[in-house]
Amino acid sequence: MTQAEALQEYLLRLADSDMILGQRLCELCGKAPALEEELALMNVALDLVGQARNWYEYAAELIDDGGDADKLAFRRDAHNYRNLLLTEQPNEDYAVTMGRQFFFDAWHYLTLNSLVDSSNERVAGIAAKALKEATYHLRRSSEWIKRLGDGTEESHRRMQDAVDILWRFTGELITPNDTDHIMAEAGIGPEPDQLASNWREMVNEVLTQATLTPGADDAWMYMGGKHGEHTEHLGFILAEMQFLQRAYPDATTW
Protein backbone atom coordinates (compact mmCIF):
# COMPACT_ATOMS: atom_id res chain seq x y z
CA MET A 1 0.00 0.00 0.00
CA THR A 2 1.39 3.41 -0.93
CA GLN A 3 1.24 6.32 1.46
CA ALA A 4 -1.32 8.02 -0.79
CA GLU A 5 -3.56 4.95 -0.68
CA ALA A 6 -3.16 4.67 3.07
CA LEU A 7 -4.15 8.31 3.51
CA GLN A 8 -7.35 7.75 1.52
CA GLU A 9 -8.14 4.70 3.62
CA TYR A 10 -7.49 6.62 6.78
CA LEU A 11 -9.61 9.62 5.77
CA LEU A 12 -12.49 7.32 4.88
CA ARG A 13 -12.20 5.61 8.26
CA LEU A 14 -12.49 8.95 10.01
CA ALA A 15 -15.32 10.14 7.76
CA ASP A 16 -17.31 6.90 7.72
CA SER A 17 -17.05 6.40 11.48
CA ASP A 18 -18.37 9.93 12.08
CA MET A 19 -21.09 9.48 9.49
CA ILE A 20 -22.38 6.11 10.67
CA LEU A 21 -22.39 7.07 14.35
CA GLY A 22 -24.13 10.33 13.43
CA GLN A 23 -26.72 8.28 11.53
CA ARG A 24 -27.30 6.02 14.54
CA LEU A 25 -27.89 9.11 16.68
CA CYS A 26 -30.33 10.51 14.10
CA GLU A 27 -32.39 7.35 14.57
CA LEU A 28 -33.01 8.46 18.16
CA CYS A 29 -34.78 11.68 17.13
CA GLY A 30 -37.88 12.03 19.31
CA LYS A 31 -36.96 8.95 21.35
CA ALA A 32 -34.46 10.27 23.91
CA PRO A 33 -35.12 9.76 27.64
CA ALA A 34 -35.47 13.52 28.26
CA LEU A 35 -35.81 16.67 26.19
CA GLU A 36 -32.34 17.83 27.30
CA GLU A 37 -30.93 14.59 25.89
CA GLU A 38 -32.88 15.10 22.68
CA LEU A 39 -31.01 18.36 22.24
CA ALA A 40 -27.63 16.93 23.23
CA LEU A 41 -27.87 13.82 21.02
CA MET A 42 -28.78 15.86 17.97
CA ASN A 43 -26.00 18.28 18.81
CA VAL A 44 -23.41 15.48 18.91
CA ALA A 45 -24.85 13.97 15.72
CA LEU A 46 -24.65 17.34 14.00
CA ASP A 47 -20.97 17.70 14.98
CA LEU A 48 -20.19 14.20 13.71
CA VAL A 49 -21.92 14.55 10.34
CA GLY A 50 -20.31 17.98 9.94
CA GLN A 51 -16.89 16.46 10.58
CA ALA A 52 -17.66 13.61 8.21
CA ARG A 53 -18.35 16.17 5.50
CA ASN A 54 -14.95 17.81 6.06
CA TRP A 55 -13.10 14.49 5.83
CA TYR A 56 -15.14 13.39 2.80
CA GLU A 57 -14.37 16.62 0.96
CA TYR A 58 -10.65 16.12 1.43
CA ALA A 59 -10.91 12.42 0.52
CA ALA A 60 -12.88 13.26 -2.64
CA GLU A 61 -10.16 15.69 -3.74
CA LEU A 62 -7.51 13.00 -3.31
CA ILE A 63 -9.55 10.30 -5.03
CA ASP A 64 -10.12 12.79 -7.85
CA ASP A 65 -12.56 10.77 -9.93
CA GLY A 66 -15.08 13.55 -10.42
CA GLY A 67 -17.05 12.53 -7.31
CA ASP A 68 -17.74 14.68 -4.29
CA ALA A 69 -18.43 14.26 -0.59
CA ASP A 70 -22.06 13.29 -1.24
CA LYS A 71 -21.03 10.59 -3.66
CA LEU A 72 -18.74 9.09 -1.04
CA ALA A 73 -21.45 9.17 1.63
CA PHE A 74 -24.46 8.13 -0.43
CA ARG A 75 -23.19 6.01 -3.32
CA ARG A 76 -20.74 3.56 -1.80
CA ASP A 77 -21.83 0.09 -0.74
CA ALA A 78 -20.99 -1.47 2.63
CA HIS A 79 -17.76 -3.20 1.59
CA ASN A 80 -16.32 0.18 0.62
CA TYR A 81 -17.19 1.71 3.96
CA ARG A 82 -14.29 1.94 6.38
CA ASN A 83 -16.06 2.84 9.64
CA LEU A 84 -15.20 1.13 12.91
CA LEU A 85 -17.62 -1.70 13.66
CA LEU A 86 -18.46 -0.10 17.00
CA THR A 87 -20.16 2.84 15.31
CA GLU A 88 -22.65 0.69 13.38
CA GLN A 89 -23.94 -1.21 16.43
CA PRO A 90 -27.65 -0.59 17.13
CA ASN A 91 -28.90 1.86 19.74
CA GLU A 92 -30.58 -0.80 21.95
CA ASP A 93 -31.14 0.89 25.34
CA TYR A 94 -29.58 4.14 26.52
CA ALA A 95 -26.75 2.28 28.29
CA VAL A 96 -25.65 0.77 24.97
CA THR A 97 -26.07 4.12 23.22
CA MET A 98 -23.91 5.89 25.79
CA GLY A 99 -21.42 3.03 26.11
CA ARG A 100 -20.88 3.03 22.33
CA GLN A 101 -20.50 6.79 22.45
CA PHE A 102 -17.98 6.73 25.28
CA PHE A 103 -15.73 4.05 23.77
CA PHE A 104 -15.83 5.94 20.49
CA ASP A 105 -15.35 9.39 22.05
CA ALA A 106 -12.25 8.25 23.95
CA TRP A 107 -10.74 6.94 20.69
CA HIS A 108 -11.92 9.97 18.74
CA TYR A 109 -10.58 12.49 21.21
CA LEU A 110 -7.17 10.81 21.45
CA THR A 111 -6.94 10.40 17.68
CA LEU A 112 -7.85 14.00 16.94
CA ASN A 113 -5.60 15.22 19.71
CA SER A 114 -2.74 13.58 17.87
CA LEU A 115 -3.92 14.63 14.40
CA VAL A 116 -3.76 18.33 15.26
CA ASP A 117 0.04 17.88 15.09
CA SER A 118 -0.14 15.92 11.84
CA SER A 119 2.52 16.50 9.21
CA ASN A 120 -0.37 16.86 6.77
CA GLU A 121 -1.62 20.42 7.25
CA ARG A 122 -5.03 19.75 5.83
CA VAL A 123 -5.55 16.89 8.27
CA ALA A 124 -4.27 19.03 11.14
CA GLY A 125 -6.68 21.83 10.25
CA ILE A 126 -9.78 19.62 10.10
CA ALA A 127 -8.74 17.87 13.32
CA ALA A 128 -8.26 21.15 15.18
CA LYS A 129 -11.86 22.14 14.63
CA ALA A 130 -13.16 18.64 15.36
CA LEU A 131 -11.13 18.31 18.55
CA LYS A 132 -13.09 21.04 20.30
CA GLU A 133 -16.31 19.20 19.59
CA ALA A 134 -14.89 15.79 20.49
CA THR A 135 -13.63 17.15 23.81
CA TYR A 136 -17.17 18.09 24.73
CA HIS A 137 -18.52 14.74 23.48
CA LEU A 138 -16.05 12.84 25.65
CA ARG A 139 -16.84 14.89 28.74
CA ARG A 140 -20.54 14.33 28.21
CA SER A 141 -20.39 10.58 27.57
CA SER A 142 -17.93 10.04 30.47
CA GLU A 143 -20.42 11.74 32.77
CA TRP A 144 -23.22 9.51 31.54
CA ILE A 145 -21.13 6.35 32.06
CA LYS A 146 -20.63 7.42 35.67
CA ARG A 147 -24.27 8.36 36.19
CA LEU A 148 -25.54 5.09 34.80
CA GLY A 149 -22.80 2.92 36.31
CA ASP A 150 -23.07 4.48 39.75
CA GLY A 151 -26.75 5.46 39.65
CA THR A 152 -29.39 2.89 40.60
CA GLU A 153 -29.18 -0.88 40.76
CA GLU A 154 -31.02 -1.16 37.44
CA SER A 155 -28.86 1.39 35.68
CA HIS A 156 -25.71 -0.29 36.96
CA ARG A 157 -26.86 -3.66 35.65
CA ARG A 158 -27.80 -2.20 32.27
CA MET A 159 -24.54 -0.25 31.98
CA GLN A 160 -22.44 -3.29 32.86
CA ASP A 161 -24.38 -5.33 30.29
CA ALA A 162 -23.69 -2.62 27.71
CA VAL A 163 -19.95 -2.71 28.46
CA ASP A 164 -20.02 -6.49 28.08
CA ILE A 165 -21.96 -6.34 24.81
CA LEU A 166 -19.75 -3.67 23.25
CA TRP A 167 -16.36 -4.72 24.55
CA ARG A 168 -15.64 -7.05 21.62
CA PHE A 169 -15.83 -4.06 19.25
CA THR A 170 -13.26 -1.99 21.16
CA GLY A 171 -10.22 -3.98 20.05
CA GLU A 172 -10.56 -2.59 16.55
CA LEU A 173 -10.13 0.96 17.86
CA ILE A 174 -6.64 0.30 19.14
CA THR A 175 -5.34 -2.58 17.03
CA PRO A 176 -3.30 -1.11 14.16
CA ASN A 177 -3.37 -2.38 10.60
CA ASP A 178 -1.12 -1.45 7.66
CA THR A 179 -2.90 1.86 7.22
CA ASP A 180 -2.21 2.86 10.82
CA HIS A 181 1.46 1.95 10.57
CA ILE A 182 1.96 3.86 7.33
CA MET A 183 0.15 6.90 8.72
CA ALA A 184 2.24 6.85 11.89
CA GLU A 185 5.50 6.48 9.98
CA ALA A 186 4.58 9.42 7.75
CA GLY A 187 3.86 11.54 10.82
CA ILE A 188 0.27 11.92 9.62
CA GLY A 189 -1.54 9.67 12.12
CA PRO A 190 -1.03 8.78 15.79
CA GLU A 191 1.56 6.35 17.05
CA PRO A 192 -0.48 3.12 17.52
CA ASP A 193 1.03 1.91 20.82
CA GLN A 194 0.63 5.32 22.37
CA LEU A 195 -2.99 5.55 21.23
CA ALA A 196 -3.74 2.07 22.62
CA SER A 197 -2.25 2.68 26.04
CA ASN A 198 -3.87 6.11 26.36
CA TRP A 199 -7.24 4.69 25.37
CA ARG A 200 -7.00 1.84 27.90
CA GLU A 201 -5.96 4.20 30.65
CA MET A 202 -8.77 6.65 29.92
CA VAL A 203 -11.44 3.97 29.65
CA ASN A 204 -10.29 2.14 32.76
CA GLU A 205 -10.32 5.31 34.79
CA VAL A 206 -13.89 6.22 33.85
CA LEU A 207 -15.19 2.65 34.20
CA THR A 208 -13.59 2.38 37.64
CA GLN A 209 -15.19 5.63 38.76
CA ALA A 210 -18.45 4.32 37.38
CA THR A 211 -18.06 1.10 39.47
CA LEU A 212 -18.00 -0.91 36.23
CA THR A 213 -15.75 -3.78 35.19
CA PRO A 214 -14.00 -3.55 31.82
CA GLY A 215 -13.77 -6.62 29.58
CA ALA A 216 -10.82 -8.96 29.88
CA ASP A 217 -7.50 -7.89 28.34
CA ASP A 218 -7.39 -11.11 26.32
CA ALA A 219 -11.07 -11.01 25.26
CA TRP A 220 -11.82 -12.03 21.67
CA MET A 221 -12.23 -8.99 19.47
CA TYR A 222 -14.50 -8.60 16.45
CA MET A 223 -12.65 -6.57 13.78
CA GLY A 224 -12.98 -5.87 10.08
CA GLY A 225 -14.50 -2.42 9.63
CA LYS A 226 -11.14 -0.90 8.77
CA HIS A 227 -10.92 -3.07 5.66
CA GLY A 228 -14.62 -3.10 4.78
CA GLU A 229 -15.78 -6.33 6.40
CA HIS A 230 -18.73 -5.23 8.49
CA THR A 231 -21.42 -6.59 10.77
CA GLU A 232 -24.84 -7.28 9.26
CA HIS A 233 -26.12 -3.93 10.52
CA LEU A 234 -24.29 -1.70 8.05
CA GLY A 235 -26.24 -2.87 4.99
CA PHE A 236 -29.50 -1.79 6.60
CA ILE A 237 -28.09 1.52 7.77
CA LEU A 238 -26.99 2.31 4.21
CA ALA A 239 -30.27 1.09 2.70
CA GLU A 240 -32.05 3.74 4.75
CA MET A 241 -29.45 6.49 4.59
CA GLN A 242 -28.84 6.20 0.84
CA PHE A 243 -32.47 5.57 -0.15
CA LEU A 244 -33.12 8.77 -2.11
CA GLN A 245 -29.82 8.79 -3.97
CA ARG A 246 -30.37 5.15 -4.91
CA ALA A 247 -34.04 5.50 -5.84
CA TYR A 248 -33.48 8.61 -7.97
CA PRO A 249 -30.05 8.09 -9.55
CA ASP A 250 -30.81 10.63 -12.30
CA ALA A 251 -31.35 13.47 -9.86
CA THR A 252 -28.46 15.93 -9.85
CA THR A 253 -29.81 18.29 -7.23
CA TRP A 254 -31.65 17.97 -3.94
Next chain:
Amino acid sequence: MYAQLVETGSKRLKTKEEMSPQEREFQEKVDAEIKIEAKNWMPEGYRKTLVRQISQHAHSEVVGMLPEGNWVTRAPTLKRKLQLMAKIQDEAGHGLYLYSAMETLGADRDEEIEKLHQGKAKYSSIFNYPTLNWADMGAVGWLVDGAAIVNQVVLQRTSYGPYSRAMVRICKEESFHQRQGYQILLDLMREGTDEQKAMVQDAINRLWWPSLMMFGPHDDESPNSQQSLAWKIKRKGNDELRQMFIDQTVPQLEFLGCTAPDPDLKWNEETGHYDFGEINWQEFYDVLKGNGPCNRERINTRKKAIDEGRWVREAAVAYAKKQKQRTQAA
Protein backbone atom coordinates in the same frame (compact mmCIF):
# COMPACT_ATOMS: atom_id res chain seq x y z
CA MET B 1 -47.63 28.66 16.89
CA TYR B 2 -50.16 27.21 17.94
CA ALA B 3 -52.95 28.73 19.87
CA GLN B 4 -55.29 26.62 17.85
CA LEU B 5 -57.98 26.08 20.43
CA VAL B 6 -57.15 27.16 23.95
CA GLU B 7 -59.78 26.94 26.67
CA THR B 8 -59.93 30.13 28.75
CA GLY B 9 -62.67 29.05 31.16
CA SER B 10 -64.85 32.03 30.33
CA LYS B 11 -67.55 32.29 27.72
CA ARG B 12 -68.24 35.99 28.23
CA LEU B 13 -66.07 39.00 29.02
CA LYS B 14 -66.48 40.69 32.38
CA THR B 15 -67.24 44.39 32.28
CA LYS B 16 -64.97 46.74 34.24
CA GLU B 17 -67.75 47.11 36.82
CA GLU B 18 -67.97 43.36 37.39
CA MET B 19 -64.23 43.09 38.04
CA SER B 20 -62.64 43.10 41.49
CA PRO B 21 -60.21 45.99 42.14
CA GLN B 22 -57.28 43.59 41.55
CA GLU B 23 -58.76 42.39 38.28
CA ARG B 24 -59.43 45.94 37.16
CA GLU B 25 -55.87 47.01 37.94
CA PHE B 26 -54.56 43.98 36.03
CA GLN B 27 -56.75 44.72 33.00
CA GLU B 28 -55.65 48.37 32.99
CA LYS B 29 -52.03 47.28 32.96
CA VAL B 30 -52.71 44.92 30.03
CA ASP B 31 -54.60 47.68 28.21
CA ALA B 32 -51.63 50.01 28.71
CA GLU B 33 -49.34 47.38 27.11
CA ILE B 34 -47.39 46.88 30.32
CA LYS B 35 -45.99 43.34 30.37
CA ILE B 36 -47.17 41.00 33.08
CA GLU B 37 -44.28 39.28 34.85
CA ALA B 38 -44.18 36.04 36.85
CA LYS B 39 -44.23 37.77 40.24
CA ASN B 40 -47.22 40.02 39.40
CA TRP B 41 -50.75 39.21 40.49
CA MET B 42 -52.87 37.75 37.68
CA PRO B 43 -56.38 36.31 37.44
CA GLU B 44 -56.46 32.55 37.80
CA GLY B 45 -58.11 32.22 34.36
CA TYR B 46 -55.27 34.20 32.78
CA ARG B 47 -52.67 31.98 34.42
CA LYS B 48 -54.44 28.77 33.44
CA THR B 49 -55.00 29.95 29.86
CA LEU B 50 -51.33 30.81 29.52
CA VAL B 51 -50.22 27.47 30.93
CA ARG B 52 -52.48 25.73 28.42
CA GLN B 53 -51.30 27.84 25.53
CA ILE B 54 -47.59 27.73 26.31
CA SER B 55 -47.63 24.00 27.09
CA GLN B 56 -49.57 23.38 23.87
CA HIS B 57 -46.92 25.37 22.05
CA ALA B 58 -44.07 23.47 23.76
CA HIS B 59 -45.70 20.08 23.04
CA SER B 60 -46.03 21.15 19.39
CA GLU B 61 -42.30 21.81 19.17
CA VAL B 62 -41.51 18.39 20.60
CA VAL B 63 -44.12 16.38 18.68
CA GLY B 64 -43.15 18.41 15.61
CA MET B 65 -39.72 16.78 15.70
CA LEU B 66 -41.28 13.42 14.82
CA PRO B 67 -42.44 14.04 11.23
CA GLU B 68 -38.95 15.40 10.56
CA GLY B 69 -37.30 12.53 12.41
CA ASN B 70 -39.09 10.38 9.83
CA TRP B 71 -36.77 11.82 7.15
CA VAL B 72 -33.61 12.84 8.98
CA THR B 73 -32.17 9.34 8.54
CA ARG B 74 -32.97 9.52 4.80
CA ALA B 75 -31.96 13.08 3.92
CA PRO B 76 -30.46 12.96 0.43
CA THR B 77 -27.25 14.99 0.81
CA LEU B 78 -24.87 15.99 3.58
CA LYS B 79 -26.02 19.60 3.32
CA ARG B 80 -29.71 18.75 3.60
CA LYS B 81 -29.06 16.29 6.40
CA LEU B 82 -27.12 18.87 8.42
CA GLN B 83 -29.83 21.49 7.84
CA LEU B 84 -32.58 19.18 8.97
CA MET B 85 -30.62 18.08 12.03
CA ALA B 86 -30.01 21.70 12.98
CA LYS B 87 -33.71 22.46 12.57
CA ILE B 88 -34.70 19.53 14.78
CA GLN B 89 -32.16 20.62 17.37
CA ASP B 90 -33.63 24.12 17.34
CA GLU B 91 -37.08 22.67 17.92
CA ALA B 92 -35.92 20.70 20.96
CA GLY B 93 -34.41 23.97 22.19
CA HIS B 94 -37.69 25.82 21.61
CA GLY B 95 -39.50 23.11 23.55
CA LEU B 96 -37.16 23.51 26.52
CA TYR B 97 -37.37 27.27 26.37
CA LEU B 98 -41.17 27.23 26.28
CA TYR B 99 -41.49 24.71 29.11
CA SER B 100 -39.30 27.03 31.17
CA ALA B 101 -41.55 29.99 30.36
CA MET B 102 -44.51 27.82 31.38
CA GLU B 103 -42.86 26.89 34.66
CA THR B 104 -42.62 30.58 35.63
CA LEU B 105 -46.43 30.29 36.00
CA GLY B 106 -46.08 27.58 38.64
CA ALA B 107 -46.85 24.70 36.27
CA ASP B 108 -44.76 21.52 36.26
CA ARG B 109 -43.21 20.22 33.05
CA ASP B 110 -43.62 16.54 33.90
CA GLU B 111 -47.28 17.01 34.83
CA GLU B 112 -48.04 18.84 31.60
CA ILE B 113 -46.22 16.18 29.56
CA GLU B 114 -48.25 13.53 31.37
CA LYS B 115 -51.43 15.34 30.26
CA LEU B 116 -50.15 15.20 26.68
CA HIS B 117 -49.59 11.46 26.94
CA GLN B 118 -53.06 10.94 28.37
CA GLY B 119 -54.55 12.83 25.46
CA LYS B 120 -55.73 15.67 27.73
CA ALA B 121 -53.36 18.30 26.33
CA LYS B 122 -53.31 19.39 22.71
CA TYR B 123 -50.56 20.15 20.26
CA SER B 124 -50.74 21.53 16.76
CA SER B 125 -52.93 19.27 14.62
CA ILE B 126 -50.57 19.58 11.65
CA PHE B 127 -48.13 17.10 13.18
CA ASN B 128 -50.75 14.38 12.98
CA TYR B 129 -50.26 14.28 9.23
CA PRO B 130 -47.62 11.96 7.79
CA THR B 131 -44.51 13.10 5.92
CA LEU B 132 -44.54 10.90 2.84
CA ASN B 133 -41.84 12.14 0.52
CA TRP B 134 -38.65 14.17 0.78
CA ALA B 135 -40.31 17.38 -0.49
CA ASP B 136 -42.42 17.30 2.69
CA MET B 137 -39.29 18.51 4.49
CA GLY B 138 -39.37 21.58 2.27
CA ALA B 139 -43.14 22.03 2.49
CA VAL B 140 -43.16 21.66 6.29
CA GLY B 141 -40.52 24.36 6.58
CA TRP B 142 -42.24 26.66 4.14
CA LEU B 143 -45.93 26.16 5.03
CA VAL B 144 -45.93 24.88 8.61
CA ASP B 145 -43.14 27.06 9.94
CA GLY B 146 -44.57 29.84 7.76
CA ALA B 147 -47.99 29.57 9.42
CA ALA B 148 -46.35 29.31 12.82
CA ILE B 149 -44.41 32.51 12.21
CA VAL B 150 -47.53 34.46 11.27
CA ASN B 151 -48.95 33.44 14.65
CA GLN B 152 -45.76 33.97 16.55
CA VAL B 153 -44.74 37.33 15.16
CA VAL B 154 -47.94 38.65 16.70
CA LEU B 155 -47.28 36.75 19.91
CA GLN B 156 -44.05 38.67 20.39
CA ARG B 157 -46.40 41.37 21.72
CA THR B 158 -48.33 38.97 23.96
CA SER B 159 -49.02 40.40 27.42
CA TYR B 160 -47.04 37.84 29.43
CA GLY B 161 -43.37 38.89 29.56
CA PRO B 162 -41.59 35.49 29.62
CA TYR B 163 -43.77 34.16 26.76
CA SER B 164 -43.25 37.32 24.73
CA ARG B 165 -39.48 37.11 25.12
CA ALA B 166 -39.47 33.42 24.21
CA MET B 167 -41.34 34.33 21.02
CA VAL B 168 -38.79 36.93 19.98
CA ARG B 169 -36.03 34.37 20.06
CA ILE B 170 -38.05 31.57 18.50
CA CYS B 171 -39.28 33.77 15.63
CA LYS B 172 -35.73 34.50 14.49
CA GLU B 173 -34.90 30.81 14.18
CA GLU B 174 -38.19 29.89 12.54
CA SER B 175 -37.83 32.53 9.85
CA PHE B 176 -34.57 30.85 9.00
CA HIS B 177 -36.27 27.43 8.87
CA GLN B 178 -38.97 28.80 6.61
CA ARG B 179 -36.49 30.21 4.09
CA GLN B 180 -34.56 26.95 4.16
CA GLY B 181 -37.74 24.96 3.52
CA TYR B 182 -38.72 27.15 0.62
CA GLN B 183 -35.22 26.80 -0.83
CA ILE B 184 -35.55 23.00 -0.83
CA LEU B 185 -38.71 23.30 -2.92
CA LEU B 186 -37.27 25.96 -5.17
CA ASP B 187 -34.17 23.90 -5.93
CA LEU B 188 -36.28 20.84 -6.72
CA MET B 189 -38.61 22.84 -9.01
CA ARG B 190 -35.78 24.62 -10.83
CA GLU B 191 -33.21 21.88 -11.25
CA GLY B 192 -35.06 18.70 -10.34
CA THR B 193 -36.24 15.86 -12.53
CA ASP B 194 -39.93 15.43 -13.33
CA GLU B 195 -40.19 12.93 -10.49
CA GLN B 196 -38.72 15.45 -8.05
CA LYS B 197 -41.09 18.19 -9.23
CA ALA B 198 -44.00 15.81 -8.74
CA MET B 199 -42.82 15.28 -5.15
CA VAL B 200 -43.11 19.01 -4.53
CA GLN B 201 -46.65 19.29 -5.88
CA ASP B 202 -47.69 16.18 -3.97
CA ALA B 203 -46.32 17.61 -0.72
CA ILE B 204 -48.18 20.89 -1.25
CA ASN B 205 -51.40 19.06 -2.10
CA ARG B 206 -51.30 17.18 1.18
CA LEU B 207 -50.05 19.93 3.48
CA TRP B 208 -51.92 22.97 2.11
CA TRP B 209 -55.22 22.58 3.93
CA PRO B 210 -53.78 21.28 7.20
CA SER B 211 -51.54 24.38 7.23
CA LEU B 212 -54.58 26.65 6.94
CA MET B 213 -56.20 24.74 9.79
CA MET B 214 -53.27 25.67 12.03
CA PHE B 215 -54.91 29.04 12.65
CA GLY B 216 -57.89 27.41 14.35
CA PRO B 217 -61.64 27.73 13.82
CA HIS B 218 -63.44 30.83 12.55
CA ASP B 219 -63.51 33.58 15.18
CA ASP B 220 -67.28 33.27 15.59
CA GLU B 221 -66.80 29.55 16.32
CA SER B 222 -64.09 30.29 18.83
CA PRO B 223 -65.68 31.36 22.14
CA ASN B 224 -62.34 31.48 23.94
CA SER B 225 -60.80 33.95 21.52
CA GLN B 226 -62.57 37.00 22.95
CA GLN B 227 -61.19 36.47 26.45
CA SER B 228 -57.70 35.72 25.12
CA LEU B 229 -57.82 38.89 23.02
CA ALA B 230 -58.98 40.99 25.99
CA TRP B 231 -56.10 39.64 28.07
CA LYS B 232 -53.83 40.26 25.10
CA ILE B 233 -52.58 36.67 25.27
CA LYS B 234 -53.78 36.56 21.68
CA ARG B 235 -53.31 39.71 19.63
CA LYS B 236 -55.23 38.98 16.45
CA GLY B 237 -58.16 36.77 15.50
CA ASN B 238 -57.78 33.41 13.76
CA ASP B 239 -59.37 34.51 10.48
CA GLU B 240 -57.25 37.63 10.20
CA LEU B 241 -54.07 35.63 10.77
CA ARG B 242 -55.13 32.98 8.27
CA GLN B 243 -55.78 35.67 5.65
CA MET B 244 -52.36 37.22 6.31
CA PHE B 245 -50.77 33.84 5.78
CA ILE B 246 -52.63 33.18 2.52
CA ASP B 247 -51.82 36.63 1.18
CA GLN B 248 -48.11 36.21 1.77
CA THR B 249 -47.96 32.57 0.68
CA VAL B 250 -49.82 32.53 -2.64
CA PRO B 251 -47.24 34.68 -4.51
CA GLN B 252 -44.53 32.31 -3.21
CA LEU B 253 -46.58 29.37 -4.46
CA GLU B 254 -46.85 30.95 -7.90
CA PHE B 255 -43.14 31.71 -7.95
CA LEU B 256 -42.49 28.00 -7.37
CA GLY B 257 -44.68 27.19 -10.36
CA CYS B 258 -46.97 25.04 -8.24
CA THR B 259 -50.69 25.13 -7.49
CA ALA B 260 -52.83 24.89 -4.38
CA PRO B 261 -55.50 22.18 -4.09
CA ASP B 262 -58.21 24.87 -3.88
CA PRO B 263 -60.26 25.76 -6.98
CA ASP B 264 -61.69 28.83 -5.19
CA LEU B 265 -58.32 30.42 -4.55
CA LYS B 266 -58.11 33.70 -6.49
CA TRP B 267 -57.06 37.32 -6.10
CA ASN B 268 -59.89 39.67 -5.14
CA GLU B 269 -59.25 43.15 -6.57
CA GLU B 270 -61.95 44.72 -4.38
CA THR B 271 -60.79 43.45 -1.00
CA GLY B 272 -57.10 43.43 -1.86
CA HIS B 273 -56.87 39.88 -0.51
CA TYR B 274 -57.00 36.35 -1.84
CA ASP B 275 -60.34 34.58 -1.63
CA PHE B 276 -60.12 30.93 -0.74
CA GLY B 277 -62.39 27.91 -0.30
CA GLU B 278 -63.95 26.63 2.89
CA ILE B 279 -61.82 24.49 5.17
CA ASN B 280 -63.06 20.98 5.90
CA TRP B 281 -63.92 21.66 9.54
CA GLN B 282 -65.09 18.11 10.14
CA GLU B 283 -61.55 16.96 9.41
CA PHE B 284 -60.15 19.67 11.68
CA TYR B 285 -62.25 18.58 14.66
CA ASP B 286 -61.63 14.90 13.92
CA VAL B 287 -57.86 15.39 14.01
CA LEU B 288 -58.14 17.52 17.15
CA LYS B 289 -60.11 14.73 18.83
CA GLY B 290 -57.39 12.21 18.06
CA ASN B 291 -58.64 10.87 14.75
CA GLY B 292 -55.97 12.11 12.40
CA PRO B 293 -53.67 9.83 10.39
CA CYS B 294 -50.80 9.83 12.90
CA ASN B 295 -52.26 10.91 16.27
CA ARG B 296 -51.75 7.51 17.84
CA GLU B 297 -48.25 7.02 16.48
CA ARG B 298 -47.09 10.46 17.60
CA ILE B 299 -48.34 10.11 21.15
CA ASN B 300 -47.16 6.51 21.43
CA THR B 301 -43.67 7.48 20.29
CA ARG B 302 -43.47 10.29 22.85
CA LYS B 303 -44.93 8.15 25.63
CA LYS B 304 -42.57 5.30 24.86
CA ALA B 305 -39.56 7.64 24.94
CA ILE B 306 -40.50 8.98 28.35
CA ASP B 307 -41.50 5.58 29.77
CA GLU B 308 -38.40 3.79 28.52
CA GLY B 309 -36.23 6.65 29.69
CA ARG B 310 -37.49 6.50 33.26
CA TRP B 311 -34.61 4.36 34.53
CA VAL B 312 -32.14 6.76 32.91
CA ARG B 313 -33.65 9.80 34.62
CA GLU B 314 -33.81 7.91 37.93
CA ALA B 315 -30.15 6.99 37.60
CA ALA B 316 -29.22 10.63 36.99
CA VAL B 317 -31.12 11.70 40.11
CA ALA B 318 -29.60 8.91 42.22
CA TYR B 319 -26.10 9.73 41.02
CA ALA B 320 -26.52 13.44 41.69
CA LYS B 321 -27.68 12.61 45.21
CA LYS B 322 -24.66 10.38 45.82
CA GLN B 323 -22.33 13.06 44.50
CA LYS B 324 -23.87 15.63 46.84
CA GLN B 325 -23.43 13.31 49.82
CA ARG B 326 -19.81 12.69 48.84
CA THR B 327 -19.12 16.43 48.60
CA GLN B 328 -20.71 17.01 51.99
CA ALA B 329 -18.75 14.14 53.56
CA ALA B 330 -15.46 15.41 52.15
